[in-house]
Amino acid sequence: MLDPHAALPFAAAVHPLARPAQRLTWDSREASPEVAFVALPGEKMHGNRFVEAALAAGAPFVLTDLDVERAVRVPDAQRALFDWARHERxxxxxxxxxxxxxxxxxxxxxxxxxxxxxxxxxxxxxxxxxxxxxxxxxxxxxxxxxxxxxxxxxxxxxxxxxxxxxxxxxxxxxxxxxxxxxxxxxxxxxxxxxxxxxxxxxxxxxxxxxxxxxxxxxxxxxxxxxxxxxxxxxxxxxxxxxxxxxxxxxxxxxxxxxxxxxxxxxxxxxxxxxxxxxxxxxxxxxxAVQVPGGRYRVYPGRYTVIDDAYNASPIAVTAALDALSGFPGRRVSVLGRMLELGETERALHAEVGAYGRAKADVTYGVGAFAAELGERAYRTVPELLAALLADTQDGDVILVKASRGISWTPEQRAAEGVGLDTVVGALLAGQEEKG
Structure with missing residues (x-):
């Protein structure tokens, strides 16, 4: 349990009703009777705006500069959080x-x-x-x-x-x-x-x-x-x-x-x-290790799905393609856009696409650089998915990899060829239907 008084070296005062917590969060939506809230500055607004919501959710204490119930009061919540972390570490x-x-x-x-x-x-x-x-x-x-x-x-x-x-x-x-x-x-x-x-x-x-x-x-x-x-x-x-x-x-x-x-x-x-x-x-x-979903998870069946869709960069995609090349059967690469590559992004997508053509028997690309990434190029994820599901055969080994675009809407992801976890989900559902 996290005793709010443990923060006293970095705090001005601890409210008498503050009580121990099991966890900390800076997202007020996660606050609960077991999870305390830390009011951090954000890009658009300060966490202090959500202190009352965290308290209403039952947060055992809140780390803030506000004078409120169950407050662990500090001049600067972010600095106090980091100082507390160094102390515990x-x-x-x-x-x-x-x-x-x-x-x-x-x-x-x-x-x-x-x-x-x-x-x-x-x-x-x-x-x-x-x-x-x-x-x-x-x-x-x-x-x-x-x-x-x-x-x-x-x-x-x-x-x-x-x-x-x-x-x-x-x-x-x-x-x-x-x-x-x-x-x-x-x-x-x-x-x-x-x-x-x-x-x-x-x-x-x-x-x-x-x-x-x-x-x-x-x-x-x-x-x-x-x-x-x-x-x-x-x-x-x-x-x-x-x-x-x-x-x-x-x-x-x-x-x-x-x-x-x-x-x-x-x-x-x-x-x-x-x-x-x-x-x-x-x-x-x-x-016995099971890595989180999207990080080279292999799902065998009538056809094999390699879910590596959590994120992508040139070095990560080439490593995944190397792994794909070691499987028997028809090897299929499904590649989407890699983000944050700057002015060289088209050239880097082309390099990865060329590597994919050398390692896979069938190559699909989707999004802004679909043609660079695959011989079978599709503008949006729904278009790609329809073609992929229609073509999938028993014995195939299908690698799916792209950047996440985590801050984008589902519509933006579909249009830009990122966040291909939806493709993995559809493939696995189809795998079960065939099985």
Whole structure:
């Protein structure tokens, strides 16, 4: 339970009716008798406008500068939240921070399983991470924190908040170029995770790690993966049923996994080994990992659906296409628009489309760059879906991947070729009907 008096070092006063909570939220719609509300500044309005609604919903306390019932009063709620998070995080002996242009959530899932750790849910913003650290920073388990950025300076802010003992970069590629400009800038900004708050390289075993793909950007930093990596898995075999390999003599089997998942498992085992945990137990936990929907989830049946539709960037799409190419049967790629690629977006879509044509037997594209992405190009998602469902055959293996466009309306997503989870849903429904 979160005692509101725990915030007293950062608060002016705690209302006598304030009571402990199980969780924190900055979204007043989630406030309840178990969930306290933090009134943060927003892009359009301040959370103070929703304090009364949170109290009416039964929030045990509210972190705010307002003089209201059940208030934990502070001059600045955001600063107080972050200071409270740093205080709680200091109680934990091992915090792993993970970033990268692709594969963050996958790596987080496997590392958390290997370490038997608490891990961040889907959200990876500063407020979400702060709430996570407050809720779980006092636990005896390690913490695994996904740290995504989309602007200059954000990773430095995240490092100051999380202060990871181990910093990991999975991959470096063309992501968020509208704000970060170049891939080199992406590498520079994400590279802050490999250093402590004073800017010095993380020390310890292993301290800082990068995936083999990202090694060229971080000379001298220990690597993980296969081949000549510092922490290397051996004898990797990937089939439609999954991936197997060995690490330090331990055999690992990952159902329905591809190379990306195997690399994440190597990372998990390297960190488990450094923490002194039994590798056989870590391998067992990783074999049971279920990544969140949309992140390379394989659904076998009369035809196989690979749901990788949560998000997309050039490096993530090419990795998914590599995995698709290893399946038997007719391989079908269904690709939509990749967002935030800046002035080079058409060229990058064309490169990905060419790669898709080399890896898949049938290629579909949808949205603004449909023709670049697939030989069968459709302007909108409904048009694509009608053609795809009519053409699907037993034995096909169908990969679905695009950016989310999470802030767009369903109509905008359909028109722009993003948010292809609707395509996955229709395919799975059709799979059940055929079955």
């Amino acid at each position: 200091a109680n934990n002996q091992l915090v792993v921070g993970i970033t990268g242009s692709a594969g963050k959530t996958t790596a987080k899932s496997y590392v958390a399983a290997a370490l038997d750790a608490h891990f961040m849910p889907v959200f990876n913003t500063l407020p979400a991470i702060a709430c996570f650290l407050i809720e779980l920073g006092g636990s005896h388990k390690p913490l695994v924190v996904e740290m995504g950025i989309d602007r200059v300076g954000e990773m430095a802010e995240l490092v100051d908040l999380v202060r990871p003992d181990v910093g990991v970069i999975t991959t470096i590629g063309a992501t968020h170029l509208e704000t970060l400009g170049t891939v080199e800038n992406v590498a520079f900004e994400k590279g802050h995770i490999l250093r402590d708050v004073s800017g010095q390289p993380l020390r310890g075993s292993p301290g800082a790690l990068v995936g083999a793909q990202a090694a060229a950007y971080f000379s001298g930093t220990p690597t993980y993966g296969f081949g000549d990596a510092t922490f290397a898995g051996k004898d990797l075999h990937v089939t439609p049923e999954g991936a197997t390999f060995t690490f330090a003599g331990q055999t690992v089997s990952l159902p329905h996994a591809a190379t990306v998942q195997a690399e994440a498992a190597v990372l998990g085992l390297a960190l488990a080994q450094a923490a002194g945990l039994p590798l056989n137990e870590a391998a067992e936990r990783m074999a």
